[in-house]
Amino acid sequence: MSYFLLATLFLAIIAFEVPGLVKKRLWRELTVFAVLLVIGMVYSFGQVLELPLPNPAHGIEAVFKPLSQMLEKMIT
Secondary structure: OHHHHHHHHHHHHHHHHHHHHHHOOOHHHHHHHHHHHHHHHHHHHHHHOOOOOOOHHHHHHHHHHHHHHHHHHHHO
């Protein structure tokens, strides 16, 4: 049941947002919207299916930790 509700929610979001973006020919915004929506769908269905999902905080930490260490060395 929750799969159906989740799919219905995403279809409603698409039906509400996409026609306006296409009508205004906002192709870059439509692309970003689609990418973020797909990421959201994958994580949402992963949660519903109880799949082991990666933690986004680990990816952010992997990117910014070397940068923060470099800045710390520059300051001290």
